[in-house]
Amino acid sequence: MLEAPMIIGGKAVWAPDTVTAVNPARLDEIVGHFPQGTERDAGAAVAAAHAALDEWRSVPVKERAERLVAAGDELHRRSEEFQPGFTREHGKTLVESGFDIAVAGDILRYYGAHPEYLDDHVLTDYRGTLRIRKQPMGVCAAIVPWNWPIALSALKIGPALLAGNTLVVKGPDHASITMLLALGAASECFPAGVLNVLSGHGPEVGRTLVRDPGVAKLTLTGGTVTGRAVAAEAAETLKRVTLELGGNDAAIVLPDVPLDEDLAENIVLGAFTTSGQICFAIKRLLVHRSIFGDVVDLLRTAVDDIVVGDGLLPDVRIGPLNNQRQYESVTGLLRRTRDAGLAIEERGALHPDADPANGWFVRPHLVLDPPDGSEVVTCEQFGPVLPILAYDTEDEAVDRANDTAFGLCSSIWTGDDDHAFELADRLEAGTTFINGHSVFNIDFDAPFGGCKQSGYGRELSYHAIDEYVRIQAVTNKRL
Numbered sequence: 001m002l003e004a005p006m007i008i009g010g011k012a013v014w015a016p017d018t019v020t021a022v023n024p025a026r027l028d029e030i031v032g033h034f035p036q037g038t039e040r041d042a043g044a045a046v047a048a049a050h051a052a053l054d055e056w057r058s059v060p061v062k063e064r065a066e067r068l069v070a071a072g073d074e075l076h077r078r079s080e081e082f083q084p085g086f087t088r089e090h091g092k093t094l095v096e097s098g099f100d101i102a103v104a105g106d107i108l109r110y111y112g113a114h115p116e117y118l119d120d121h122v123l124t125d126y127r128g129t130l131r132i133r134k135q136p137m138g139v140c141a142a143i144v145p146w147n148w149p150i151a152l153s154a155l156k157i158g159p160a161l162l163a164g165n166t167l168v169v170k171g172p173d174h175a176s177i178t179m180l181l182a183l184g185a186a187s188e189c190f191p192a193g194v195l196n197v198l199s200g201h202g203p204e205v206g207r208t209l210v211r212d213p214g215v216a217k218l219t220l221t222g223g224t225v226t227g228r229a230v231a232a233e234a235a236e237t238l239k240r241v242t243l244e245l246g247g248n249d250a251a252i253v254l255p256d257v258p259l260d261e262d263l264a265e266n267i268v269l270g271a272f273t274t275s276g277q278i279c280f281a282i283k284r285l286l287v288h289r290s291i292f293g294d295v296v297d298l299l300r301t302a303v304d305d306i307v308v309g310d311g312l313l314p315d316v317r318i319g320p321l322n323n324q325r326q327y328e329s330v331t332g333l334l335r336r337t338r339d340a341g342l343a344i345e346e347r348g349a350l351h352p353d354a355d356p357a358n359g360w361f362v363r364p365h366l367v368l369d370p371p372d373g374s375e376v377v378t379c380e381q382f383g384p385v386l387p388i389l390a391y392d393t394e395d396e397a398v399d400r401a402n403d404t405a406f407g408l409c410s411s412i413w414t415g416d417d418d419h420a421f422e423l424a425d426r427l428e429a430g431t432t433f434i435n436g437h438s439v440f441n442i443d444f445d446a447p448f449g450g451c452k453q454s455g456y457g458r459e460l461s462y463h464a465i466d467e468y469v470r471i472q473a474v475t476n477k478r479l
Contacts, residue, residue, distance in 0.1 A: 002032030002085045004180035006041060006199055009048030010192025012184075013041065019201045021177055024091035024320040025310040025359045031089045034176045037200035042168070042208035045196040049139040049166035050214060052193030057136045057164035059191075064162055065115040071157075071186040072108030075101055075150075078185055084312065086178035090146070091319040091360070092274050093311035099439070101182060104154035107460075108186070110444045111158035117462045118163060118469075128477040134469040136164035137240065138216035141209040143230070145222050146172035146322055147277045148439075149179040152221050155448075157186070157195060159464040165217070170206050171199045174323045206230075213237045217468060220244070221279070224406075224453050242457030242467045244449055246380045247408030248283045249429070250401035251437050253295060254394070254414040255288040263295075263413065264302035270411070270437035272306065272364050275318045276384040277326065280409040282437050284377055285388045286397050292390040296368065299388070300347060303364045308384075309351025310359075316351055320360040321383060327360035330383030334365060337376045337385075343368040372400060380406070394423070402428045407451035411437035428452065 002021070005012035015035035023029040035041075056064075079101040086097040111117075121132040142156035153169050160167045171179045176199040187195040198205050209215055210233045219242040220230050227245040234241045251270065257263060270282040287295045311319035321327045337344050348363045350356065364384040367376050377387045391397040401410060410429040412420040417434055424432035430450040433441050442448070447463035449455060457467050 001030070002089065002177045004034055004177050004184065006035050006037055006180065007184050007187050007195070007197040008041065008045045009051070009196065010187070015041065019173075019176070019199070021089045021175070023088050024322055025354070025361075027358050027360075029088075031085070032177050034180060034199045037198045037205045039204055039208045041198055042170075042205045043212070045168040045198055046139055046141075046209070046212050046214050048193040048196055049168055052191055053136075053138060053166045056166055056191060056194050059164070061115045061118045061162065061164070064164065065112045067112075067189050068108045068158060068162060069112035071189040072105040072112060074185050074189060075105035075108065075182055078182070079105070082178050082182055086175070087311040087319070089177050090175040091311055091322050093316060093319055096274055097311070100148050100151050103151040103439075104182065107151065107154040107158050107444065111162045114462065115162070117465045128475065130473065130475040130477055133472045133474065134163065134465065135472050137468055137470055138165060139168070139214055140165045140217040140219065140468060141168045141170065141212075141215045143170045143206045143209070143218070143220045143222065144172060144179075146174040147274060147279070149175055150182050153179065153183055155221075155459045155464075156219050159459075160468045161190065161194065163465055163468040165468055166194050168196045168198065168209060168215075170209060171197065173201045207233070210234050210239075211236070215239060218242075219457070219467070227455055240467070242449075242459070243455035244279070244457070244459060245408075245453065245455040246406060247279050247281075247450065247454050248378065248380055248404040248406040249280055249409045249411070249437070250284045250286055250404070251282045251411040251413065252397045252401055253285065253287040253291070254412065255290050256415040257291070257413045258415055259291060259294050259298060261298070261302070264298040266436055266438070267299060267413075268302045268306070269440060271386045272303070272318055272384050273438055275321055275362065277322060277382050278439065280431070282386065282411070283381055284401075285386060286391050286400060287388060288397075289390040289392050292369075292388075296366070296388060299366060300345070303347040303366065304349070306348035306364055307351050308348055308361050308363050309354035313351060313353065318364070318384065321362055322360070324360065326382065327362065330362055330381065330385065333376060333379065333381060333383070333385065337367060337370070337374070340374060342370045342374060342376065372403065378404065398423070398426050405453045408454035409433065409437065430454065
């Protein structure tokens with residue numbers, strides 16, 4: 001049985017009430033329990049972060065960086081220990097569980113390798129000197145979702161702590177136990193109160209952090225509806241906010257793309273990793289009509305190799321959906337898509353050990369050339385469902401890719417990288433990948449975030465530092 005406490009002020013904190021975690025691949029198996037945090041716990045975490053702030057911001061940035069590297073090393077050291085439990089509570093495969101933890105460690109190491117991101121910018125001329133400084137904002141709060149909770153926490157921990165802030169992380173409603181264990185281990189690399197970690201089901205803890213006037217900065221990864229509510233409430237205390245929200249990511253396949261197994265495999269990675277439960281997964285595949293049939297055939301073959309089942313089993317490629325709400329959302333979408341008379345194909349195979357009555361299993365689905373206005377095209381499916389649409393001209397493909405309220409990521413698939421870089425300038429997305437579109441294509445030096453209703457602000461790279469600092473200008477210049 002897995003259990004883990006919250007971390008407040010460097011101490012393990014349990015709670016009278018707990019949330020029960022069940023295995024989404026075996027619903028009759030209780031994996032463990034995690035604390036049901038309260039408004040009082042949130043207030044205590046903010047107070048602990050305030051108590052640690054002056055000491056932490058006075059620590060030289062190089063030492064803060066060294067501690068981040070140590071925390072990243074600790075996550076790598078304990079990755080194999082945490083993997084099985086993470087798969088049991090989350091549903092993702094062992095490979096994905098290990099990748100979630102390892103990427104979190106890599107992100108902390110990345111920021112630990114770049115203390116120069118906090119360097120002053122100094123301009124000296126005949127009038128005197130201007131020194132532009134990056135100062136910590138103070139106590140920051142982060143709210144993370146259940147799909148990649150450890151890596152997404154690290155995206156916020158790295159820049160926030162390197163900049164000299166202290167941080168309170170609120171974990172998701174689901175799959176919080178391993179996150180608590182991993183971040184608890186990482187927190188031991190910092191002074192007490194620098195990194196605090198809360199858990200709990202429901203909005204109470206997160207809403208308390210959003211409303212707390214002692215929190216200077218809030219960062220959320222989550223759905224667009226939640227993002228709107230958070231932005232509105234944060235405005236009451238004029239908090240700085242970073243929002244990384246939903247997506248309806250388009251992938252454009254140009255007619256000169258090599259038609260081979262690599263193309264199909266990389267599209268499958270982009271659409272179906274973590275059962276499609278990734279904010280920047282491919283949500284729409286736009287394929288030139290001249291190669292539409294060939295691409296569909298390649299994808300059929302690749303998707304038919306997918307085995308759905310318990311992520312602990314070595315021959316399983318994708319696990320179940322994470323929770324009942326998500327399962328009902330995806331199966332409801334599939335039902336309405338069928339009822340609309342659209343061409344939908346259920347492919348892949350269910351593992352013989354997987355009981356569809358005892359797990360949130362959904363096999364991968366391809367939806368062939370649905371209308372642009374259909375729900376399956378316009379929504380964020382957040383499941384193993386891929387609409388494939390035919391287009392005739394490049395201009396048409398770009399217009400249709402941009403015809404969405406979202407703007408998180410996009411991709412271009414082609415044999416001509418130079419043309420892809422030119423075409424990408426016309427796409428309304430925070431990131432455009434070329435010949436890839438998955439977690440395996442993330443570049444830590446590339447700022448990550450969306451436009452339109454996919455949010456604002458950036459994570460990763462040196463740009464993320466700007467989300468966690470106040471800019472101070474000190475000058476003795478005169479006109």
